Amino acid sequence: MSAVPTFEQLGLDPELSQHLSTKLSIGTPTPIQVASIPAMLKTAAGTVKLDNSSDETERDVFLQSETGTGKTLAYLLPIIHRMLVASTQTASGDIRAQGASRQLGTLAIILTPTRELAKQIQMTLDDVLKLSLDRSRRSYWMVPGIVMGGDKKASEKARLRKGITILVSTPGRLLDHLQNTQSFCVDHLRWLVLDEADRLLELGFEESLRTIIQLLNERRQQSFAEYGNAGNLAMNVPFLQSPELPTNRQTVLCSATLKKEVKRLAGFALTDPIFCRGGALPTKQPNGNSVTTRVEGADGQATAESNFTTPSQLKQHYIVTPAAQRLVALTATLMNIFPCRQAPSNRLVPREATLPSDDAPPPKVVVFLSSCDSVDFHQALVGQAKPPRFWPAVTSAYSHGSSPNVPFISLAGSHLQTLRDGEWRLLAPLSAKPSAKAATAKPSTSYRYALAETSPILPGVQVYRLHGNLPQTVRTETYLAFSRTKTASILFCTDVAARGLDFSNVSHIIQYDPPSEVTDYVHRIGRTARIGKDGEALLFLVPSEEGYLDVLTAQGIHVLAKDFDQQLAVLLQRKRRRTEDVEVAATDLQKTLERWVTGKHGQKTASEQPKHHMAQESHALASSDANDSDDNAGGEAGGSVLADDQNQQDEAQDDSATLTAAEPAIPLPPNSLEQLAKAAYTASVRSYATHASAEKHIFHVKKLHLGHWARSFALEDTPTEVGSATSNLSNQTYQRSAAGNFSRDGRRDHAPSFRGPPQKAFSNNAVRQEGKPNWQNRGKQGPGQSRNGLPSRKHDFDDRPFPKKQKKQTDPFKRGNLNTDEFSSGL
Ligand SMILES: Nc1ncnc2c1ncn2[C@@H]1O[C@H](COP(=O)(O)OP(=O)(O)OP(=O)(O)O)[C@@H](O)[C@H]1O
Numbered sequence: 001m002s003a004v005p006t007f008e009q010l011g012l013d014p015e016l017s018q019h020l021s022t023k024l025s026i027g028t029p030t031p032i033q034v035a036s037i038p039a040m041l042k043t044a045a046g047t048v049k050l051d052n053s054s055d056e057t058e059r060d061v062f063l064q065s066e067t068g069t070g071k072t073l074a075y076l077l078p079i080i081h082r083m084l085v086a087s088t089q090t091a092s093g094d095i096r097a098q099g100a101s102r103q104l105g106t107l108a109i110i111l112t113p114t115r116e117l118a119k120q121i122q123m124t125l126d127d128v129l130k131l132s133l134d135r136s137r138r139s140y141w142m143v144p145g146i147v148m149g150g151d152k153k154a155s156e157k158a159r160l161r162k163g164i165t166i167l168v169s170t171p172g173r174l175l176d177h178l179q180n181t182q183s184f185c186v187d188h189l190r191w192l193v194l195d196e197a198d199r200l201l202e203l204g205f206e207e208s209l210r211t212i213i214q215l216l217n218e219r220r221q222q223s224f225a226e227y228g229n230a231g232n233l234a235m236n237v238p239f240l241q242s243p244e245l246p247t248n249r250q251t252v253l254c255s256a257t258l259k260k261e262v263k264r265l266a267g268f269a270l271t272d273p274i275f276c277r278g279g280a281l282p283t284k285q286p287n288g289n290s291v292t293t294r295v296e297g298a299d300g301q302a303t304a305e306s307n308f309t310t311p312s313q314l315k316q317h318y319i320v321t322p323a324a325q326r327l328v329a330l331t332a333t334l335m336n337i338f339p340c341r342q343a344p345s346n347r348l349v350p351r352e353a354t355l356p357s358d359d360a361p362p363p364k365v366v367v368f369l370s371s372c373d374s375v376d377f378h379q380a381l382v383g384q385a386k387p388p389r390f391w392p393a394v395t396s397a398y399s400h401g402s403s404p405n406v407p408f409i410s411l412a413g414s415h416l417q418t419l420r421d422g423e424w425r426l427l428a429p430l431s432a433k434p435s436a437k438a439a440t441a442k443p444s445t446s447y448r449y450a451l452a453e454t455s456p457i458l459p460g461v462q463v464y465r466l467h468g469n470l471p472q473t474v475r476t477e478t479y480l481a482f483s484r485t486k487t488a489s490i491l492f493c494t495d496v497a498a499r500g501l502d503f504s505n506v507s508h509i510i511q512y513d514p515p516s517e518v519t520d521y522v523h524r525i526g527r528t529a530r531i532g533k534d535g536e537a538l539l540f541l542v543p544s545e546e547g548y549l550d551v552l553t554a555q556g557i558h559v560l561a562k563d564f565d566q567q568l569a570v571l572l573q574r575k576r577r578r579t580e581d582v583e584v585a586a587t588d589l590q591k592t593l594e595r596w597v598t599g600k601h602g603q604k605t606a607s608e609q610p611k612h613h614m615a616q617e618s619h620a621l622a623s624s625d626a627n628d629s630d631d632n633a634g635g636e637a638g639g640s641v642l643a644d645d646q647n648q649q650d651e652a653q654d655d656s657a658t659l660t661a662a663e664p665a666i667p668l669p670p671n672s673l674e675q676l677a678k679a680a681y682t683a684s685v686r687s688y689a690t691h692a693s694a695e696k697h698i699f700h701v702k703k704l705h706l707g708h709w710a711r712s713f714a715l716e717d718t719p720t721e722v723g724s725a726t727s728n729l730s731n732q733t734y735q736r737s738a739a740g741n742f743s744r745d746g747r748r749d750h751a752p753s754f755r756g757p758p759q760k761a762f763s764n765n766a767v768r769q770e771g772k773p774n775w776q777n778r779g780k781q782g783p784g785q786s787r788n789g790l791p792s793r794k795h796d797f798d799d800r801p802f803p804k805k806q807k808k809q810t811d812p813f814k815r816g817n818l819n820t821d822e823f824s825s826g827l
Pocket residue numbers: 025026027028029030033065066067068069070071072073256285499500501502526530531
């Protein structure tokens with residue numbers, strides 16, 4: 001076993017290496033970096049060459065490595081190194097003589113599928129470029145920049161005119177600028193990076209990518225024919241002729257998986273590529289041991305086809321829970337992750353064993369859901385619902401009893417005006433209609449908008465949400481806030497957060513809704529256990545979905561069972577007096593949540609209202625112009641909803657702060673959570689139909705017990721709206737665009753939303769007999785359950801209060817009210 005080389009040994013500039021270790025605490029390269037850096041560098045004599053092919057600095061590169069292994073730096077570092085060296089290789093010692101300048105236009109383009117990812121790469125780029133160099137060497141001329149859907153094109157054009165040396169972009173917006181922005185100079189482009197290639201393809205960007213590559217080739221050929229490598233600006237720029245720069249454009253493709261679509265893209269985008277593959281990361285970084293790295297030559301091919309490698313230190317579990325108890329099981333799971341301490345006033349003490357040590361970092365949990373509406377609902381519920389009143393008072397085990405302040409951003413009144421036109425719920429999810437304050441707001445007034453809720457059920461825990469229907473500012477700021485927070489926190493999100501996003505120190509991933517494809521499973525769990533850190537992942541399944549475990553096993557993914565009863569035992573720590581029965585405790589919790597959702601817990605008093613949704617700011621922000629168009633080629637999520645220009649984003653960022661309890665709050669109407677629950681339920685049933693066709697035998701709506709499913713949204717009854725909603729499914733191939741693309745940030749993110757009153761009641765004739773869940777047989781299909789995994793009535797427990805309703809419902813599938821073939825087709 002050979003020792004891991006240092007960055008310097010790999011050929012990286014010593015000052016750059018020093019900057020990485022002292023300023024960014026990055027001392028040891030990861031396997032993919034060990035593979036890529038020499039391959040992409042013009043290696044100087046005396047440095048390590050891991051492979052003969054690394055001499056050929058002109059060749060394209062394919063980087064493949066599992067999630068969270070440092071692919072971003074794997075391509076950024078060699079690019080920055082080469083620009084740096086080329087700009088300072090001057091005989092006279094005067095770096096200005098080299099002519100490196102932002103006016104040369106864009107030298108490197110990094111294409112990413114989503115805006116969050118673009119922002120994240122830009123932040124990494126900023127960090128690396130902050131390096132302080134010897135006086136004779138400067139990096140100031142390397143200007144990083146970002147253009148992406150949702151931002152204002154006019155300001156982007158201005159920045160492109162001034163020159164952006166390393167440009168991070170989403171494909172639609174890049175194509176737009178290539179076609180329409182005269183001043184966008186790519187004549188001297190030397191690097192094109194396609195990051196998260198598999199995701200780019202899944203979002204339907206293949207055509208855009210082909211056009212982009214074609215346009216870039218044409219521009220380069222034109223420029224080269226006219227001026228050679230000296231460039232068309234000064235006609236003789238030594239920098240551009242430096243042997244450190246690739247003579248032609250070097251294209252780099254990054255992917256965590258090796259699906260056939262990715263290989264097809266590689267075939268088109270790459271010429272004679274070097275294949276760099278990162279082996280498994282050592283579990284503790286840096287330990288200098290056991291790094292396996294392979295750099296393959298031109299004909300290097302991936303050996304395995306499934307290629308779903310997951311970090312070995314990641315603990316993967318699943319839990320089987322009856323549909324009706326999903327919500328309680330989720331709450332109990334979160335309670336297990338976020339233990340509490342006895343409040344000073346209380347005599348009941350949680351078991352000490354569950355309490356973390358004082359120096360343990362607070363957990364950060366990401367919960368994946370299948371639709372935007374479901375994210376809105378769960379964030380609102382977990383973030384606001386109060387526990388049963390007889391639960392003992394507890395305090396957070398992490399924040400020493402004090403409630404951490406909530407991060408907020410400023411939003412201009414002009415946004416609220418846009419919201420009033422139908423999207424108000426996005427910003428004030430619990431308002432039945434625009435609040436009185438918002439309605440009378442002057443366009444120039446700004447509001448504070450809280451990015452998180454503080455959870456009464458989980459004291460000290462902040463609850464965030466992220467999905468593609470949120471305004472871009474909210475998405476970006478939520479990503480940043482959750483990523484940076486050191487507070488115990490939960491993020492409810494759709495798959496918009498599944499790929500590439502590097503939330504630091506995520507300890508747990510919960511897949512409450514199974515992913516629509518196995519690839520998504522791998523990417524979702526890749527948000528934890530990054531760079532050798534520990535992590536845990538938990539997959540929720542209902543009994544009829546247990547077949548999914550075989551699908552995972554077939555892909556080499558092995559998950560262990562978690563016991564349902566053990567998971568719920570935590571509820572006994574907050575037990576009703578003299579109750580040792582976990583079922584009673586679970587029932588109490590379910591009833592409380594249902595009351596909370598239906599508003600039957602009584603009208604909230606002013607002091608009970610969440611205090612942080614929107615509080616009027618004392619100052620005003622300039623109102624933004626009309627929305628700019630988002631990328632049209634498919635891809636970024638939610639951009640059509642609202643747009644912010646960069647300045648306003650910056651302004652919002654500057655204003656980021658925390659709200660205190662004294663902030664005035666906008667009152668929320670009592671029934672709005674119920675609306676969210678219904679919308680979430682509807683969207684959830686719909687998105688169930690979007691699973692991959694190969695998994696339809698497992699995830700088929702026919703197998704769902706709609707009544708029990710409704711319980712998991714704290715609804716006592718199946719909302720009648722679901723009928724009309726699901727019966728329209730056959731018409732809803734709009735989830736894919738006319739070009740056959742998926743919806744903007746993943747098809748399940750954009751499961752249709754419930755908006756306003758139901759269009760048409762579907763049915764109120766009940767049909768399916770809703771049996772009570774069989775507690776003894778939950779989690780497994782046994783004698784107490786019917787063939788489809790649902791509890792049978794025979795084994796019901798009459799004395800079990802939860803769930804108690806036995807309603808007759810129309811079975812839309814039986815009565816032909818819903819064409820099941822249409823339901824399952826093509827979605
Ligand atoms: N050599 C290193 N040592 C320690 N940390 C590193 C190193 N390289 C990168 N990191 C950090 O690891 C994290 C993950 O890196 P990155 O996002 O590039 O991974 P990735 O492979 O692109 O993951 P994904 O496939 O999920 O996008 C980042 O926070 C980054 O700063």
